[in-house]
Amino acid sequence: xxxxxxxxxxxxxxxxxxxxxxxxxxxxxxxxxxxxxxxxxxxxxxxxxxxxxxxxxxxxxxxxxxxxxxxxxxxxxxxxxxxxxxxxxxxxxxxxxxxxxxxxxxxxxxxxxxxxxxxxxxxxxxxxxxxxxxxxxxxxxxxxxxxxxxxxxxxxxxxxxxxxxxxxxxxxxxxxxxxxxxxxxxxxxxxxxxxxxxxxxxxxxxxxxxxxxxxxxxxxxxxxxxxxxxxxxxxxxxxxxxxxxxxxxxxxxxxxxxxxxxxxxxxxxxxxxxxxxxxxxxxxxxxxxxxxxxxxxxxxxxxxxxxxxxxxxxxxxxxxxxxxxxxxxxxxxxxxxxxxxxxxxxxxxxxxxxxxxxxxxxxxxxxxxxxxxxxxxxxxxxxxxxxxxxxxxxxxxxxxxxxxxxxxxxxxxxxxxxxxxxxxxxxxxxxxxxxxxxxxx
Amino acid sequence: xxxxxxxxxxxxxxxxxxxxxxxxxxxxxxxxxxxxxxxxxxxxxxxxxxxxxxxxxxxxxxxxxxxxxxxxxxxxxxxxxxxxxxxxxxxxxxxxxxxxxxxxxxxxxxxxxxxxxxxxxxxxxxxxxxxxxxxxxxxxxxxxxxxxxxxxxxxxxxxxxxxxxxxxxxxxxxxxxxxxxxxxxxxxxxxxxxxxxxxxxxxxxxxxxxxxxxxxxxxxxxxxxxxxxxxxxxxxxxxxxxxxxxxxxxxxxxxxxxxxxxxxxxxxxxxxxxxxxxxxxxxxxxxxxxxxxxxxxxxxxxxxxxxxxxxxxxxx
Ligand SMILES: Nc1ncnc2c1ncn2[C@@H]1O[C@H](COP(=O)(O)OP(=O)(O)OP(=O)(O)O)[C@@H](O)[C@H]1O
Numbered sequence: 090x091x092x093x094x095x096x097x098x099x100x101x102x103x104x105x106x107x108x109x110x111x112x113x114x115x116x117x118x119x120x121x122x123x124x125x126x127x128x129x130x131x132x133x134x135x136x137x138x139x140x141x142x143x144x145x146x147x148x149x150x151x152x153x154x155x156x157x158x159x160x161x162x163x164x165x166x167x168x169x170x171x172x173x174x175x176x177x178x179x180x181x182x183x184x185x186x187x188x189x190x191x192x193x194x195x196x197x198x199x200x201x202x203x204x205x206x207x208x209x210x211x212x213x214x215x216x217x218x219x220x221x222x223x224x225x226x227x228x229x230x231x232x233x234x235x236x237x238x239x240x241x242x243x244x245x246x247x248x249x250x251x252x253x254x255x256x257x258x259x260x261x262x263x264x265x266x267x268x269x270x271x272x273x274x275x276x277x278x279x280x281x282x283x284x285x286x287x288x289x290x291x292x293x294x295x296x297x298x299x300x301x302x303x304x305x306x307x308x309x310x311x312x313x314x315x316x317x318x319x320x321x322x323x324x325x326x327x328x329x330x331x332x333x334x335x336x337x338x339x340x341x342x343x344x345x346x347x348x349x350x351x352x353x354x355x356x357x358x359x360x361x362x363x364x365x366x367x368x369x370x371x372x373x374x375x376x377x378x379x380x381x382x383x384x385x386x387x388x389x390x391x392x393x394x395x396x397x398x399x400x401x402x403x404x405x406x407x408x409x410x411x412x413x414x415x416x417x418x419x420x421x422x423x424x425x426x427x428x429x430x431x432x433x434x435x436x437x438x439x440x441x442x443x444x445x446x447x448x449x450x451x452x453x454x455x456x457x458x459x460x461x462x463x464x465x466x467x468x469x470x471x472x473x474x475x476x477x478x479x480x481x482x483x484x485x486x487x488x489x490x491x492x493x494x495x496x497x498x499x500x501x502x503x504x505x506x507x508x509x510x511x512x513x514x515x516x517x518x519x520x521x522x523x524x525x526x527x528x529x530x
Numbered sequence: 531x532x533x534x535x536x537x538x539x540x541x542x543x544x545x546x547x548x549x550x551x552x553x554x555x556x557x558x559x560x561x562x563x564x565x566x567x568x569x570x571x572x573x574x575x576x577x578x579x580x581x582x583x584x585x586x587x588x589x590x591x592x593x594x595x596x597x598x599x600x601x602x603x604x605x606x607x608x609x610x611x612x613x614x615x616x617x618x619x620x621x622x623x624x625x626x627x628x629x630x631x632x633x634x635x636x637x638x639x640x641x642x643x644x645x646x647x648x649x650x651x652x653x654x655x656x657x658x659x660x661x662x663x664x665x666x667x668x669x670x671x672x673x674x675x676x677x678x679x680x681x682x683x684x685x686x687x688x689x690x691x692x693x694x695x696x697x698x699x700x701x702x703x704x705x706x707x708x709x710x711x712x713x714x715x716x717x718x719x720x721x722x723x724x725x726x727x728x729x730x731x732x733x734x735x736x737x738x739x740x741x742x743x744x745x746x747x748x749x750x751x752x753x754x755x756x757x758x759x760x761x762x763x764x765x766x767x768x769x770x771x772x773x774x775x776x777x778x779x780x781x782x783x784x785x786x787x788x789x790x791x792x793x794x795x796x797x798x799x800x801x802x803x804x805x806x807x808x809x810x811x812x813x814x815x816x817x818x819x820x821x822x823x824x825x826x827x828x829x830x831x832x833x834x835x836x837x838x839x840x841x842x843x844x845x846x
Contacts, residue, residue: 268586268614272543275613275635279549282639331556341552344545388614391542392586431589 097185097224103206103214108136109145115171116164119150130215132202135172139211143172148201177204181213189225192218262362262418265388270355273348280345287334294325358384362414370516372405375413375445379436382417386425393425394434394451401439407516412488416496419481420449420508426472427453427506444494444514450507455500464498493517534559535650536576540569540583540595541611550582553639554646566590566598573599578606579653580646582633585612585619593619596627605657607649607813609633611642615765624772624780631817632772645817652812684727684801685709686794689717689740695730695759695790702791706798712736714743718835726754727801728794732783733760733767741767744775746832752776752814753805755797759785776814 109118121127132146149171153159163171177195179188192204196218206213301318304310329335362381383396390396424434428451437448456464456471463469465486470479489496494512537558539550547562554560561576563569565587573581581599585592596608610623613635623629630652631645685707688696696710707724711717714737717729729747733739744756758771761783771777778800779793804810 264614271613271635272546275637276543276545276549278636279546279553279639283549283552286639332552333555334552337548337552340548344548348545388586391588392591393588395588 097228098181099179099183099185099188099206099216100181100213102185102216102220102224103181104217106130106134106215108134108141108212109168111135111137111142111169111172112167114165115150115153115168116160118145118168119154119160119164122147122150129217130203131200131217132176132215134176134205134212134215135168136212141176141178141205141207141210141212142169143174144176144202144205145172146201149173173202176202178207178210179204179216181206181208185221185224185228188216189221192221262359262385266355266359266385268388269384270352273351277345277348277352280341280348283332283334284338284341287329287332287338290325290329290332294322294329297322297325355384362411362418369409370407371410372407373410373413374403375406375447375512376400376403376438378410378414378417379438379447382414382421383436385414386418386421389422390425390434393428394432397433397435399435399437401437403438403445404440404514406445406512406514408492408512409488413492413512416485416488416510417447417449419485420510423481424449424451424453424506424508427451427455429454432505441511444512447510447512448507449510450505452505455502455505457502461498461500465496535579535654536561537580537582537646537650538563538569538572538576538578538606540564540566540581540587540592542584542587546584553643558646558650566595569595570598570602573602573606578603579657580607580609580649582609582611582646585610585616585623586614591619591622593622593627596623596629600626600628605653607653609645609649611635611637615769617763617765617768620765620768620772621780621782624768624777628778629772630776630813632769634769648815652815656807656810656813683707684805685720685724686728686730686798687711687717687720687726689714689729689731689735690759691732691735695785698787698790699730699794703794714740715831718831722835722838727805728755728757728797730757730759730790730794733758739767741770741775743832744771744777748775748814750832752812753801755801755804757781757793757797759783759790773817 109121118133121133122130127133130147132144132149134144135142145168153163153171156162177192179191183191196202196204200218203215203217206216297318301315301322304315304318334341358381361377362385379398379400383390421434428434432452435448435450437450439446460471464482466479467483468479469483472479486496489510489512492512493516494510496511497509498506499509500506535558537554538561539547540563541547541550542564544564547564551560551562558579561572561578563572566589569581569583572578578599581596581603583592583595583599592610592612596610599606599608608627608629609631610619610627610629611633612619615632615634620632623632630649633642633645683706686699686703687709688699689711690696691712693710696708700708700710709720709724711720714735717731720726721729729744731740731744733741744758747754748756755778756775757779758777759781768780771780778797781789781793804814
């Protein structure tokens with residue numbers, strides 16, 4: 090990648106061209122240009138004691154010789170008189186980009202001269218404009234490739250992140266529901282153990298009373314025997330009464346059944362929430378989606394807020410319910426997280442413009458306008474590193490717009506935030522296809 | 531009739547409270563609270579031997595309830611009874627709640643009965659010395675604060691591969707022996723030579739996880755106070771550290787200097803307090819665990835060390 094390359098310097102391009110002295114005759118310089126060694130050179134440097142006096146190009150010599158009798162008249166004169174006394178000088182330590190910028194700004198067209206490379210003003214060699222430009226071109230190409238690669242990389246990691254956001258919210262959801270299930274499971278199990286214990290004691294007491302009754306009926310039974318049976322039966326009765334369960338038996342069974350109901354509801358909700366057993370696009374009542382998201386998030390929400398539900402009568406909405414549930418859960422968890430101590434989350438729904446509007450508001454921290462403008466941007470989060478991916482709302486936005494709906498947010502710092510969603514009753518695509526219309530009708 | 535010990539249950543699910551009341555009402559005087567506020571009210575009005583609280587409740591978490599209970603009634607044993615083990619709540623329950631057990635829902639009635647019975651017995655035995663110790667102290671969040679004079683001069687052993695913790699502690703405690711060990715064996719050797727008050731250790735050592743070693747050490751030498759420093763974030767593991775090793779503090783790695791020094795400070799005070807009073811030692815009794823499950827190498831090394839210990843006068 091371009092970034093990892095050690096930066097190219099002019100010193101890498103320098104050609105050690107042997108300079109010519111200012112006194113050299115024009116004709117000798119012309120001969121030099123014809124020599125094999127100089128075939129690639131556009132010009133030659135004129136140097137005295139390390140100091141660059143100028144450069145002389147093939148073009149300069151040609152101009153001299155093109156004059157009438159040029160060679161004869163000027164051939165013996167010192168080259169000094171015909172050179173360009175102000176050539177382009179480039180310090181050897183200059184970066185290649187800076188040098189090329191400088192050279193491009195100052196070079197004359199057509200290109201007849203190269204530039205002189207110096208170190209602290211002292212002659213070091215020649216640099217060719219063409220190789221400089223070539224180098225630059227390579228770099229641009231490399232950078233382009235790097236850009237393409239970076240772009241591919243970014244796309245890959247973005248889809249990876251979207252995936253991990255999904256997994257994270259799934260994990261959160263499963264963990265939350267596990268906790269929710271453990272609560273009813275806790276009292277159901279305890280109740281069952283209590284009743285088992287109670288039943289065992291009752292059975293013993295029943296046997297003891299049986300023995301007592303039999304001894305009472307038995308003519309041969311002695312008073313001693315009877316009173317012994319009586320004592321045992323009474324003790325067993327007391328042991329049953331001591332549990333206090335007899336009076337609570339009704340409550341105990343009610344609670345147990347209630348708990349089992351809760352557990353089935355949670356399991357049902359989990360299934361509804363992910364809609365694994367349903368078609369991708371479905372006709373649903375969004376009030377049910379709201380309830381489902383509430384149940385899934387209850388564990389987190391209940392610590393932070395009281396939930397007020399204000400549902401209207403809604404038409405069925407055609408949507409990918411599992412995606413919409415994900416959106417609702419995300420907005421609900423954000424709302425709960427925005428509340429510092431304990432607050433209120435209000436859910437409203439109503440039919441509006443051939444669709445359904447849902448409003449979810451909280452009286453949490455709210456956000457300033459600068460934050461509000463960015464919350465749908467991918468990776469934008471104000472949460473500490475590791476706590477928020479900043480993808481929740483950007484994914485929610487994508488989901489809602491893909492459904493042809495809209496999502497907007499209003500917020501006042503210190504007062505709270507309201508998210509407003511609207512989803513059309515029917516998906517645009519299905520409105521046009523007669524097949525699905527027939528199926529729907 | 532003898533007064534029944536009092537147990538306070540805190541949970542926002544009334545059905546949980548109802549079943550616990552039924553399960554324990556015959557044995558104990560049961561108080562129930564459906565939230566933190568009510569729990570604190572009851573703690574103000576009643577002397578309680580054991581507080582059992584749920585973690586996730588509106589307004590106040592269980593850890594917070596237990597932390598405040600610790601301040602109001604330090605003698606009461608604290609138990610967290612929760613449906614979902616979450617890292618933050620576990621660490622909080624160790625460091626702030628200083629809890630006796632972390633029990634998960636759904637619980638087994640028999641096991642919970644035993645845990646409560648044990649907790650009640652310990653609370654009753656240790657109440658007197660604890661109350662004495664706590665009378666003069668009104669600083670708030672260090673409930674284990676004992677008068678400075680009760681600090682003994684037991685060593686601090688730092689069991690860690692890297693030198694940073696050791697150096698930090700040594701430099702902050704001139705006058706107290708601070709010993710560094712790279713392996714469990716070295717640490718045991720130090721401890722055999724010198725009475726040790728506090729063990730600061732990482733969980734992952736060359737010889738593997740040392741939770742079992744901690745458990746054995748704590749079972750036989752309850753006055754040893756342990757601080758675990760770890761980057762490890764496995765919840766089941768931390769729960770074992772509470773229930774089976776009664777660790778005193780868990781600090782996340784990389785550890786902040788202040789947190790570490792504060793932890794060591796209160797560990798030393800805690801050590802001074804519990805070794806001064808045998809009844810208090812029982813407050814850190816660890817749960818029975820299957821001895822067979824313990825890696826034999828670790829077990830025999832720890833036992834070897836303990837045998838050597840017997841050569842010198844027992845601390846109790
Ligand atoms: N109800 C709200 N009140 C205040 N700020 C909010 C609210 N909802 C969202 N935000 C702000 O919008 C930001 C982006 O939210 P988004 O859901 O995209 O990501 P996140 O919640 O930070 O991360 P994650 O989705 O992984 O939980 C949040 O960091 C927060 O600052």
